[in-house]
Amino acid sequence: MSGADIPYQLRPSKFIDRQIFVELLGRLLQTRGPESYIYVSMGGRHLVDHYAVYKELGIKAQFSFDKDSNQVARQVFNRPTDATVCALMDSADLPARMDDIAEKFPAKRNFIVWLDYTGTNYRTQLQEAEEILVRLKHGDVFRITMNADGRNLKQGSGTPQERAAKRADALREKLGGANVPTSVTSIGDAPMSLADVLVWCVSLACSKAKLRVPNLNYIPVLNTSYADGQRMLTVTCVVSESAAKEPFPASSYSRWAFACKSWDKIHDIAVPVLSAKERFRLDANLQKAGKKMLAALKFFPADDEELSLMEMASYKRFQRFYPAFRHVDD
Ligand SMILES: C[S@@+](CC[C@H](N)C(=O)[O-])C[C@H]1O[C@@H](n2cnc3c(N)ncnc32)[C@H](O)[C@@H]1O
Numbered sequence: 001m002s003g004a005d006i007p008y009q010l011r012p013s014k015f016i017d018r019q020i021f022v023e024l025l026g027r028l029l030q031t032r033g034p035e036s037y038i039y040v041s042m043g044g045r046h047l048v049d050h051y052a053v054y055k056e057l058g059i060k061a062q063f064s065f066d067k068d069s070n071q072v073a074r075q076v077f078n079r080p081t082d083a084t085v086c087a088l089m090d091s092a093d094l095p096a097r098m099d100d101i102a103e104k105f106p107a108k109r110n111f112i113v114w115l116d117y118t119g120t121n122y123r124t125q126l127q128e129a130e131e132i133l134v135r136l137k138h139g140d141v142f143r144i145t146m147n148a149d150g151r152n153l154k155q156g157s158g159t160p161q162e163r164a165a166k167r168a169d170a171l172r173e174k175l176g177g178a179n180v181p182t183s184v185t186s187i188g189d190a191p192m193s194l195a196d197v198l199v200w201c202v203s204l205a206c207s208k209a210k211l212r213v214p215n216l217n218y219i220p221v222l223n224t225s226y227a228d229g230q231r232m233l234t235v236t237c238v239v240s241e242s243a244a245k246e247p248f249p250a251s252s253y254s255r256w257a258f259a260c261k262s263w264d265k266i267h268d269i270a271v272p273v274l275s276a277k278e279r280f281r282l283d284a285n286l287q288k289a290g291k292k293m294l295a296a297l298k299f300f301p302a303d304d305e306e307l308s309l310m311e312m313a314s315y316k317r318f319q320r321f322y323p324a325f326r327h328v329d330d
Helices: 012-028 050-057 067-078 091-104 122-133 159-173 191-211 251-255 277-282 290-297 304-321
Strands: 036-039 061-064 087-089 110-116 139-149 216-226 232-241 268-269
Touching: 012 139, 012 216, 012 232, 012 251, 012 268, 012 304, 036 050, 036 091, 050 061, 050 110, 061 067, 067 087, 091 110, 091 122, 110 122, 122 139, 122 159, 122 191, 122 304, 139 191, 159 232, 191 216, 191 232, 251 290, 268 304, 277 290, 277 304, 290 304
Parallel strands: 036 061, 036 110, 061 087, 110 139, 216 268
Antiparallel strands: 139 232, 216 232
16 A cells, blocks of 8 residues: 555654644745745645645645646545646646746745655656756745655665665665765665655755756755655755845744754654544643653553654654544534
């Protein structure tokens, strides 16, 4: 079962990741106003992210695309309002279509673009990212999700060290040697190993874009990773023009709990999958230390105590975003 097919109840981290993004947008867009933005992403079959930005920020100018025509037909059926445009399109064509999309919403002045990839065609993905970045302007927001699961890289058999070295070779082969730091000689089994390299690759794509458009700065504002099924990395950055009168992001952004201090800082969202009863118990013990929270449960939600304690720490950080699923007639 691919990540996309796992029901949301069983992948709370993706949901949390999206909710933090929406909260970030709320902060970033305060001064320019959400109503001046066009939201562009691969919304998937149910356009969950489009619903979130519509319901929580009021953004109606929306464009969704997918390379699969049946997904697009389903998107048209599910779109939050009849202003949402759903198009059959590959992400490769997005850079060339940005002007057309802007023309569909003539009163809007800024873009939020999210490339929500699931595959591992990193070289193409990063090239597409760069082509979009050079077309953005002051006040725009760019987000990219990449598959950061090291198990997808060719690793052969051998000792853990040999497999880690083979993964680094495989990544270099995929991306081209110049696009992977020379210091990366192994990609180990630690959860964030590949994510740490890919975030560097995204920062390199931003540097390449800046060389082409020197008056623009690409500033990281939120880096997250989670592994509901496959491990994923999501990087969000904003576009800021050096000479702009109104700074972007505004200074209040730096006070946000998840504000990004540097490219290499990634928030790992590693919350447990909880039943409603488990969640209520943890919520009643949220101010306590991890060990006491576990004692309140009387079992380990992960494989052992160490992993369960890590999950408790993550749950404390992200609890307010944790999905609460209810019957529609509740
Ligand atoms: C992960 S889902 C999107 C989920 C959605 N953004 C959300 O927040 O729930 C990714 C979608 O993008 C489509 N897709 C993947 N790669 C694509 C590409 N290169 N161009 C266009 N669509 C693509 C897939 O068919 C899938 O429907």
